[in-house]
Amino acid sequence: MDNLFEDEDKSFETKQLTISLGPQHPATHGVLRLDLDLNGETVVKCTPYVGYLHRGVEKLGENRTYFAALPLSDRLDYISSMNNNVGYVNAVEKLFGIEAPERAKFIRTMVAEMGRLSSHIIWLGTHVLDIGATTPFLHAMAAREKLLDLFEILCGARLTVSYPRVGGVRNDISQQFLDELYDFVLEFPSHMDDYETLVTENRIWKDRTVGIGVISAEEAVNWGLTGGTLRGSGVDYDVRKYAPYDAYDKVEFDVPVGKAGDCYDRYLVRVEEMRQANRIILQCIEKLPAGAVMADSPKFTLPPKDLVLKDMEHLIHQFILITKGPTVAEGEVYVGTEVPKGELGFYFVSDGTGKPYRMRVRAPSFVHASVLPRLSEGGLIADVIANIGTIDIVLGECDR
């Protein structure tokens, strides 16, 4: 028996192995491919490949009017389309130089936070599922279902909503919607407690996330990270606080920041963000002012539908706006908004016609996907999965 182990070193040889993770892999949250060079279980080199979902949103946007390009923004980050819409309409409003009425701003803030909740719920469910905890996923999806039902009451669509419009929102909210949302908001913190009981202090969870994918504050800023991924490293940067749009300057909320910059801190930050989102929704319901939900600015916003059906002038007005699009002075604006994934920016260049000369989408997932090699190289292959979950990417937004 002894000589079996005698020349162990000679009989075993290690060599570097390249494997392809994805594009069709449940843990890559979409069609992301990683080429991993492995030495045993250690990742030596990680090369991400994106672009499988590239639909040319920027090119399409250049060929549509400002109204008609709104649904394109739904399809960026398709699990929080409400936030993309809010980002889009804010940028266009800035370019037009108009402002939505107070009530519309509060409604937009409210639905954007609902979008944030539903996105973070998916993130929480899938992230912990990737690492091996199945139960929270099932509970989380139940809460998300409720939010999608609320979106359906609100505008008839569950996922690709296109509810916020340039100059306000599509329609006023109903009492039924408000009542059901209020019930949900009161109930939601107890759901959060349930998820956290299952995960936060769980030993396996901590073993898999504490000290994994560490990135320092300075480095995170240099990499261009935003959102929860940046705040996990301890950088206090949130667009909602420092360049408030809609009604974010009229509601109170805290911006949670982490310390260690690892997967666990990013998890804690996002979980706290969910509680804060809930708090914002509650304040929006309580403070919701009365009034119109669409700006009265005939050059840029559509006339009320009942008037269009009644008289000629409004019909012509609508026809011109829809076919030609509102024309705007030459200029360019960049507006960033805080979507669940990070900072989503729209950069418009207008040449004085009804269509944008250039529509640029600054997608947080694109930047976050590029940081994967930095987080993963030198770690174990199992941690790659934890890292993909923790940077919270959606490939629809990454590839545009």
Added chain:
Amino acid sequence: MEPLAIADKIKEQFPEEVLEIREFRGQVSVTLNKGRIGDICRFLHDDPALYFDFLVDLCGMDYLGKKEKRFAVVYNLYSVKHRHRIMLKAEVEESSPSIDSVMPIWIGVNWHERECYDLFGIVFRGHPDLRRVLLPEGWEGHPLRKDYPLKGPGPDQEWKGFNDVLDRSKQYREFDWHG
């Protein structure tokens, strides 16, 4: 710092490089020559009063037929510390569409520059890994250029990879079950 004050500071430091300063809706963009873009960015990043530590976005622009120099590269900078913003535009001519990479300053610009190369064909000198990022290797043309057709180059000029997939599917259809 106010955006116009930042623009003035750039002009003070690099008087020959600044071509135009424009303000629109409270946002300021500074148009520059591309020659010393690396120095200008390094100055903006290192100067303690400016300290632009966060490159929000980099994207290309195509002014086909509108401007003498066809392309521009737009840098959108933000300072997390001082909470101010500035936009730089470096003009790039069509005859030599290349510009210095700013990756030594902001490492996160890596994929933005790759994307700009991919969609506009602007080459970033000094970039360590300048490949296409959104489109597959072997794609012809740069889709965000204004002279690239919206619906693609047409059915008779399909991307080679697509034809390969079609050929392969044809091969698989002729599978010989008894062979």
